[in-house]
Amino acid sequence: MCFENIHNLCKENGIMIHALPISGYFNHGLFNYSLKFFMRLAVFNDYEFLSCKLLQVGVDNNCNTYIEHEKILRHLDDLEGAYEYLDSSKSMDLKYPHTSGGCGFNIVVAFKKTTNKPFSFPLDRPMFKYKTRETLKFFLKDKADSINSVAIFGSKVAASHIREFLESCGIEILCYIDDYNTGSINGIDIVSRDKFIQDYKDKCDFIFKGPLQRGEIDVGVEVIESKWAWFY
Incomplete structure (x- = not known):
């Protein structure tokens, strides 16, 4: 409903920006998001993909506050590469809850709304069935x-x-x-x-x-x- 409301509130040719946890944050919020979700969201609603970045979030041991710094991993035309990185030994600490010295990732996506058609909820099916x-x-x-x-x-x-x-x-x-x-x-x-x-x-x-x-x-x-x- 949140994504539908954002869609409805945005004018045609307007910009929508989503910034949400994608890895880590195991006890934060009620939902976990994925690269696939945002790709499906764009395809099913004819959004133009303007930007997709992963922001690494670390923990400062001295003051125990989150410090964000931009780390561009992959764009969504290389989903395999992004998943491979998140599943690699380089990011093993992403698989466990936040502790001192741990880290996670936020996904930050920018879409352009290209039509005024009603919102279409993304589905997890083979996408070639819907191709245009x-x-x-x-x-x-x-x-x-x-x-x-x-x-x-x-x-x-x-x-x-x-x-x-x-x-x-x-x-x-x-x-x-x-x-x-x-x-x-x-x-x-x-x-x-x-x-x-x-x-x-x-x-x-x-x-x-x-x-x-x-x-x-x-x-x-x-x-x-x-x-x-x-x-x-």
């Missing part, structure tokens, strides 16, 4: 405008996620590129690199690569590597 061209811009910024026809490197599970994601954004899938598999998937041909260069290269804006796809592909077309954050 505007959602693609959330991940790829201005590059999204030049994506119309693409190929997918690989033809396994991650490739099927990318296909559903892109098709829901109105993107044409020309083919899958795979040196070890043949045939077709959902009517889309699986071709070798040589066949791609011969028949598809001139029609292809970008090649999309799955997050688990190993190997490199160099066929004269820019490769975009997808992130698991696109699907979860």
Whole structure:
């Protein structure tokens, strides 16, 4: 209800700023927030992401007061990197309640409200089911405008996620590129690199690569590597 009220009170093109605990603070307040929550909040409400930072909060042993200092870790286009940091040995003290010398993180997010549509509560589902061209811009910024026809490197599970994601954004899938598999998937041909260069290269804006796809592909077309954050 708090986030809906903020949405309703903000004018179109107005700015909303949220600053909340994301790690540590185990006995502070009734809710814990996540990077995923704010990404979902933006996608479901067509917010423009202006800024997302994590602020490290430490405890001064002498006066036992919180001292905040800015520490930029990652933007939300690299969710895996941010989670990896928070789960690493560098931040082990974040996993335990505040004690003298302990620390935590606040998340500070700035959104721009781009429409006056009613508030849409974020849901924790695979996000590709809700994708539109505007959602693609959330991940790829201005590059999204030049994506119309693409190929997918690989033809396994991650490739099927990318296909559903892109098709829901109105993107044409020309083919899958795979040196070890043949045939077709959902009517889309699986071709070798040589066949791609011969028949598809001139029609292809970008090649999309799955997050688990190993190997490199160099066929004269820019490769975009997808992130698991696109699907979860």
